[in-house]
Amino acid sequence: MNIGEAAKASGVPAKTIRYYESVNLIPPAHRTDSGYRTYEPADIERLSFIQRSRSLGFSVRDVGKLLDLWNDRSRASAEVKALATSHMTEIDQKIAELRSMRKTLKDLSEHCHGDDRPDCPILDGLAGG
Amino acid sequence: MNIGEAAKASGVPAKTIRYYESVNLIPPAHRTDSGYRTYEPADIERLSFIQRSRSLGFSVRDVGKLLDLWNDRSRASAEVKALATSHMTEIDQKIAELRSMRKTLKDLSEHCHGDDRPDCPILDGLAGG
DNA sequence: CCTTGACCTTCCAGTTTATGGAAGGTCCAT
DNA sequence: ATGGACCTTCCATAAACTGGAAGGTCAAGG
Numbered sequence: 001m002n003i004g005e006a007a008k009a010s011g012v013p014a015k016t017i018r019y020y021e022s023v024n025l026i027p028p029a030h031r032t033d034s035g036y037r038t039y040e041p042a043d044i045e046r047l048s049f050i051q052r053s054r055s056l057g058f059s060v061r062d063v064g065k066l067l068d069l070w071n072d073r074s075r076a077s078a079e080v081k082a083l084a085t086s087h088m089t090e091i092d093q094k095i096a097e098l099r100s101m102r103k104t105l106k107d108l109s110e111h112c113h114g115d116d117r118p119d120c121p122i123l124d125g126l127a128g129g
Numbered sequence: 130m131n132i133g134e135a136a137k138a139s140g141v142p143a144k145t146i147r148y149y150e151s152v153n154l155i156p157p158a159h160r161t162d163s164g165y166r167t168y169e170p171a172d173i174e175r176l177s178f179i180q181r182s183r184s185l186g187f188s189v190r191d192v193g194k195l196l197d198l199w200n201d202r203s204r205a206s207a208e209v210k211a212l213a214t215s216h217m218t219e220i221d222q223k224i225a226e227l228r229s230m231r232k233t234l235k236d237l238s239e240h241c242h243g244d245d246r247p248d249c250p251i252l253d254g255l256a257g258g
Numbered sequence: 259c260c261t262t263g264a265c266c267t268t269c270c271a272g273t274t275t276a277t278g279g280a281a282g283g284t285c286c287a288t
Numbered sequence: 289a290t291g292g293a294c295c296t297t298c299c300a301t302a303a304a305c306t307g308g309a310a311g312g313t314c315a316a317g318g
Contacts, residue, residue: 002265002266003265003266004264004265004266013305013306014266015305015306015307016304016305016306018267018268019304019305019306020304023303023304032313034266034267034312034313034314035266035267035312035313036265036266036267036313036314037266037267052226052230053230054304055226059303059304060303060304061303084234084235085234087234088231088234088235091227091230091231091234092231094223094227095224095227095228095231097181097184098220098223098224098227099224101181101182101220102217102220102221102224105213105214105216105217105220106213106217131294131295132294132295133293133294133295142276142277143295144276144277144278145275145276145277147296147297148275148276148277149276152274152275161284163283163284163285163295163296164283164284164295164296165284165285165294165295165296166295166296183275188274188275189274189275190274
């Protein structure tokens, strides 16, 4: 599987895969004799996970930590558990914020007439959340 | 209210407030005779909204669009409604992804023993979510 | 066999969204 | 009037990409 297919399969652009390799987020890919990078299904899973984590606002560094644990199975599982728990807390917080923001937007659109009348007072609520 | 107080009140660092001004995300602040920026409560609300939106993964550009609508009350409310709705969809998606990710992590920590035993198979699940 | 087009490679430059620090002005309390 | 905590601008750096140039590779068709 070359980098283009890997990009399609994982949702991470080829350019970005190379970038991730360059900053050691992922290990150097195996190469064909001619120098093309090749990827295994396991690599795709890893890339998908990175993709998902990044889109949800986790830093590359955070993702790196999780991947380290994933790679080094011999680590104490207490450490894995602690990291997972801390990430879960972060996630809960993000979900709460998103819900609050969603509510603001919902109020906003419900109180707006949806026609051309310009009295849409709910925009005022945006800051409050 | 000077920039330091505004920073504390809004949660946006002073440095970042100046940056937002420099890229026209917010209008230039009023100045004292000596050149210090001053901020009103309304400015703080705006900054808080920006802060919240950014932390949830909305781009500065997206935030800018919403702020534009907020500023220009005379716009058709249909437009406001459309933008709000589109953002709500995005938010729903983000929430769904976070929940999926949370579930993965929960499974992970539940199946881990939390002691020093190294058999923590759930790390394998990370890519799947 | 050779060409054509879609891949791949590296490298360097630019973008977005800040953040850090230097050099210097301001404000206020002692 | 002087120290320290503010503020100012400007320039450099960071993180996480993204685009483009210059050139190598591969598979298909003529």
